[in-house]
Amino acid sequence: MDTREDQVSGDAGSWRHYGPVSLPKPLAAALDAFAERGYDGTSIREVAARAGLSVPGLYHHYPSKQALLVSLTTAVMNELLDRSRRALSEAGPTPSERFDAVVESLLRFHMFRRDQAFVASTEMRSMEPESREAYVALRDEQQRMIDEIIEAGVESGEFTTPFPRDAGRAVATMCIGVADWYRPDGMLTPDELVERNLAIARSAVGAL
Structure with a gap:
């Protein structure tokens, strides 16, 4: 993911404020992969690797x-x-x-x-x-x-x-x-x- 998205606009705590993206590691990894390669072009193994998990470990949290x-x-x-x-x-x-x-x-x-x-x-x-x-x-x-x-x-x-x-x-x-x-x-x-x-x-x- 492009880390330049982690920007701030407006006062902290307001709807205008944008800090770092806060997602569980598997979802952050999926976002990176889907944005780069598309859903169809991404394998579950690739998402697991990006998240630092084994495939069974990923399936424990997200079954598919x-x-x-x-x-x-x-x-x-x-x-x-x-x-x-x-x-x-x-x-x-x-x-x-x-x-x-x-x-x-x-x-x-x-x-x-x-x-x-x-x-x-x-x-x-x-x-x-x-x-x-x-x-x-x-x-x-x-x-x-x-x-x-x-x-x-x-x-x-x-x-x-x-x-x-x-x-x-x-x-x-x-x-x-x-x-x-x-x-x-x-x-x-x-x-x-x-x-x-x-x-x-x-x-x-x-x-x-």
């Missing part, structure tokens, strides 16, 4: 490669949802303030947890049907946060988009896409990237 993927992607979504909820709890009461908070949270997550976000997004295809359904339910919960805020903004007159659900999907897609291209050594700082993409998001919902 599928179990590793499910545990990893669930951890990713739980962190994302937790940060979004905390961002909303600290935001002001207006739809505009709540929109800015959840979009900023999504942007920062996909900057500073880009390997996790990339694996969760691309390897959903590798999940068994029941696990995929559970993952999609978590993803949909995140999307509903955005949709409900935009709908409230339209009702209050703060947002003018005639297509709130489409705007919500466009904003979420933009935030998720950050994981594909963000680099810590890029021309703009994280705060500058957040401000620029927030402007784009506000434009998508017709913020006044």
Whole structure:
């Protein structure tokens, strides 16, 4: 994993703060391998070696490669949802303030947890049907946060988009896409990237 992901933005303890990735060794090893080689290209033996475990030792904690993927992607979504909820709890009461908070949270997550976000997004295809359904339910919960805020903004007159659900999907897609291209050594700082993409998001919902 690229250790440059272990960055800090904002005050320690807040949803803006990103310290070192905290995962059990087998999941951290699986994340490294899946990000580099993909789920199908990774063997359970490779994950065990990266984790410093024997294959039987790994199976003691995770009975299959599928179990590793499910545990990893669930951890990713739980962190994302937790940060979004905390961002909303600290935001002001207006739809505009709540929109800015959840979009900023999504942007920062996909900057500073880009390997996790990339694996969760691309390897959903590798999940068994029941696990995929559970993952999609978590993803949909995140999307509903955005949709409900935009709908409230339209009702209050703060947002003018005639297509709130489409705007919500466009904003979420933009935030998720950050994981594909963000680099810590890029021309703009994280705060500058957040401000620029927030402007784009506000434009998508017709913020006044």
